[in-house]
Amino acid sequence: MDNKYLQVYFILGSNNATQDPLEILEQALKGGITCFQFREKGTNALMGGETKKQLAIQMRDLCRFYDVPFLINDDVDLALEVDADGVHVGQDDMSILEIRKICPADWIIGVSATNKEEALQAKAEGADYIGVGPIYSTNTKEDAKQPIGEKGLLEIREALSSIPIVAIGGIRLGHVMQLMKSGANGVSVISAISHALNPEQTAKVFLSHTNYFFL
Ligand SMILES: Cc1ncc(COP(=O)(O)OP(=O)(O)O)c(N)n1
Numbered sequence: 001m002d003n004k005y006l007q008v009y010f011i012l013g014s015n016n017a018t019q020d021p022l023e024i025l026e027q028a029l030k031g032g033i034t035c036f037q038f039r040e041k042g043t044n045a046l047m048g049g050e051t052k053k054q055l056a057i058q059m060r061d062l063c064r065f066y067d068v069p070f071l072i073n074d075d076v077d078l079a080l081e082v083d084a085d086g087v088h089v090g091q092d093d094m095s096i097l098e099i100r101k102i103c104p105a106d107w108i109i110g111v112s113a114t115n116k117e118e119a120l121q122a123k124a125e126g127a128d129y130i131g132v133g134p135i136y137s138t139n140t141k142e143d144a145k146q147p148i149g150e151k152g153l154l155e156i157r158e159a160l161s162s163i164p165i166v167a168i169g170g171i172r173l174g175h176v177m178q179l180m181k182s183g184a185n186g187v188s189v190i191s192a193i194s195h196a197l198n199p200e201q202t203a204k205v206f207l208s209h210t211n212y213f214f215l
């Protein structure tokens with residue numbers, strides 16, 4: 001996977017939105033996010049069924065219009081149904097090996113890791129990128145593990161050499177420089193953009209901070 005897609009990786013579910021989630025997503029796309037993950041999970045999340053599927057389809061269409069990869073969290077069946085560009089799975093989700101048996105050849109598969117053992121395994125199994133975190137404490141994920149900090153990220157980067165890594169968990173604008181210096185190829189955020197007064201402008205500033213490492 002090209003590192004450029006991980007630069008500003010936005011994640012959203014209807015329960016992370018203080019206004020229409022499609023409106024937030026469109027603003028974030030206008031601001032220049034480089035990847036999107038539909039993550040319908042946690043308190044007040046839509047529990048599957050037609051409403052969730054319709055939201056996924058509308059989000060997919062928006063991402064296609066802006067030419068941004070559209071991934072789905074955890075739900076491989078839904079991702080297949082709505083023709084997503086890939087999935088993100090964690091340590092307790094379906095394995096990459098099982099997913100590769102049933103998914104299109106060009107699917108992007110991202111895997112979460114909190115330590116270098118998990119990251120090395122994900123790399124060996126053929127993950128396209130690793131989501132490393134939580135880096136800082138977060139209120140967004142109810143079952144988040146202990147934050148590993150920038151030091152934990154650096155340790156994983158040193159163990160993994162060149163695989164694309166996106167940092168996640170409690171990330172705000174002021175963290176971006178240090179995270180990129182600690183080996184991340186990009187940052188993944190939920191609340192920093194979904195709760196922002198101006199999601200478009202916030203996405204734009206995330207992009208300009210990470211551009212320093214790309215241009
Ligand atoms: C980019 C990215 N990184 C990590 C995660 C977390 O995945 P997981 O550990 O499976 O936890 P849930 O998101 O399923 O609660 C992610 N979603 N995206």
Ligand SMILES: Cc1ncsc1CCOP(=O)(O)O
Pocket residue numbers: 133134137138139140141144168169170171188189190191192
């Ligand atoms: C999905 C996920 N995985 C690890 S932390 C986290 C939540 C990130 O949300 P926020 O950017 O609001 O801290």
Ligand SMILES: [Mg+2]
Pocket residue numbers: 073074088089090091093
């Ligand atoms: Mg998961």
